Amino acid sequence: MTRRPDADVLVVLPTYDEAGSIRAVIDRVRIAVPAADVLVVDDASPDGTGRIVDEFAAVDPAVSALHRDGKRGLGSAYLAGFARAREQGYRFVVEIDADGSHDPAELLAMIALAEAHAADLVIGSRWIEGGSVVNWPWVRRAISRSGNRYAGRLLRSGIADITAGFRVYRVTALEGVDEAVVSSHGYCFQVETAWMLERAGRRILEHPIAFVERASGRSKMHAGIVAEALWRVTAWGVRDRLRGGADAATGRS
Ligand SMILES: Nc1nc2c(ncn2[C@@H]2O[C@H](COP(=O)(O)OP(=O)(O)O)[C@@H](O)[C@H]2O)c(=O)[nH]1
Ligand SMILES: [Mg+2]
Numbered sequence: 001m002t003r004r005p006d007a008d009v010l011v012v013l014p015t016y017d018e019a020g021s022i023r024a025v026i027d028r029v030r031i032a033v034p035a036a037d038v039l040v041v042d043d044a045s046p047d048g049t050g051r052i053v054d055e056f057a058a059v060d061p062a063v064s065a066l067h068r069d070g071k072r073g074l075g076s077a078y079l080a081g082f083a084r085a086r087e088q089g090y091r092f093v094v095e096i097d098a099d100g101s102h103d104p105a106e107l108l109a110m111i112a113l114a115e116a117h118a119a120d121l122v123i124g125s126r127w128i129e130g131g132s133v134v135n136w137p138w139v140r141r142a143i144s145r146s147g148n149r150y151a152g153r154l155l156r157s158g159i160a161d162i163t164a165g166f167r168v169y170r171v172t173a174l175e176g177v178d179e180a181v182v183s184s185h186g187y188c189f190q191v192e193t194a195w196m197l198e199r200a201g202r203r204i205l206e207h208p209i210a211f212v213e214r215a216s217g218r219s220k221m222h223a224g225i226v227a228e229a230l231w232r233v234t235a236w237g238v239r240d241r242l243r244g245g246a247d248a249a250t251g252r253s
Contacts, residue, residue: 001039001064003088009036009111009168010090012081013098014074019047020216021100026056026063029096032104033111038063039084040098041077044070049098074165074220075189079179085171093174095167095190099214102166110168110207120173120202121194123159124166130208131161140213143226150230154237155195160206162194163187163229173202186225188232195236 011029029038042050053065085093096102110122125131127148151162177193184192198204
């Protein structure tokens with residue numbers, strides 16, 4: 001991929017079997033933020049998502065594909081996107097699901113918020129005033145709600161939606177966020193990166209969004225992913241307290 005000369009923002013779309021939604025999502029991103037470049041990180045989706053992206057890339061210089069040889073997890077896909085954003089000199093890198101759950105039309109406001117407040121991370125948040133979730137069964141809602149509360153308490157985090165996957169990062173704030181330090185494979189990756197930035201004293205803001213459950217394809221969420229998040233958050237929280245001391249009072253260490 002090559003950055004278009006005026007593109008400041010790289011939108012990273014991780015995909016695994018999103019043939020039913022990827023066309024519409026790329027179109028919506030291109031309309032919402034025409035100045036941004038788009039990188040789809042596809043893990044050899046059996047349903048041919050990668051080929052669809054190649055068709056876009058062939059006719060639109062803003063769109064490119066990173067093809068990986070197999071399913072390696074959401075966190076690893078985003079780390080690959082972050083590395084590209086650093087190498088190519090973008091100012092902001094965006095995380096957004098490829099299943100249509102996140103509305104690209106929110107991106108302008110999120111990027112403007114980051115600019116106006118010199119924020120390092122703007123999170124599209126479901127769990128602040130004005131945020132919502134549409135069409136989620138109560139089980140998913142309960143997992144997200146209680147997972148966020150648990151992580152908030154254990155990690156002493158001030159972030160209301162630390163598991164959210166709709167984000168704008170300032171690329172310079174991601175210095176050192178790579179395979180060497182990030183341990184999570186699944187969605188816990190979102191908790192880990194946000195917490196790393198929070199502990200580093202980075203400025204983090206939340207912007208209310210409506211999360212709309214996918215209309216096609218299948219969620220890759222499964223019990224193992226929830227279990228990973230649970231044990232990792234617990235381990236981080238315990239370790240943080242053991243190191244604790246004076247830092248514990250401020251929630252930073
Ligand atoms: N490249 C890549 N993308 C993934 C992987 N797992 C999930 N995704 C993508 O991550 C986004 C969120 O996944 P999804 O299954 O919708 O999770 P949910 O919204 O929590 O149910 C979607 O765009 C998926 O295609 C993976 O292993 N590799
Ligand atoms: Mg989804």
